[in-house]
Amino acid sequence: MKKVWIAAFAVAAPLLAQTPAPANVAGVWDIGGEVAGVQVVEHCTFVQADDASITGSCDVQGAKWPTTGNVKGGDVTFQHNGKYNGDDYTITYHGKLDKGALTGTMDVDPFGVTGSFTAAKGTATPAPAPAGM
Known part of the structure; x- marks a missing residue:
């Protein structure tokens, strides 16, 4: 009986060790959110x-910023630099992909502020920036 359990474990162990493939986020995304008003x-x-x-890149107020990140399962993290009112910043997005939508939080350094965002697969045309950005 012991040999049967050992054989079953030997077959099942590689299957249990496999992690699910990461979500695929390749493509164009429209992101909207709010941070510190x-x-x-x-x-x-x-x-x-x-x-x-x-x-990739993110188009923010007509400027394209190089973007890097990674996907682990359904968790997505990406970041890019930017400029707001003449000050440099780095914005980092932490989200989960569920049913084709990406939702989560964002941190803006060095300002030390956080916010939330949602993203959906978009089109090839950049969304206009809101007034005052």
């Missing part, structure tokens, strides 16, 4: 490598 509107294009790393 400021509307965030971005239009991002991602390329996803076999190792689940993300590269």
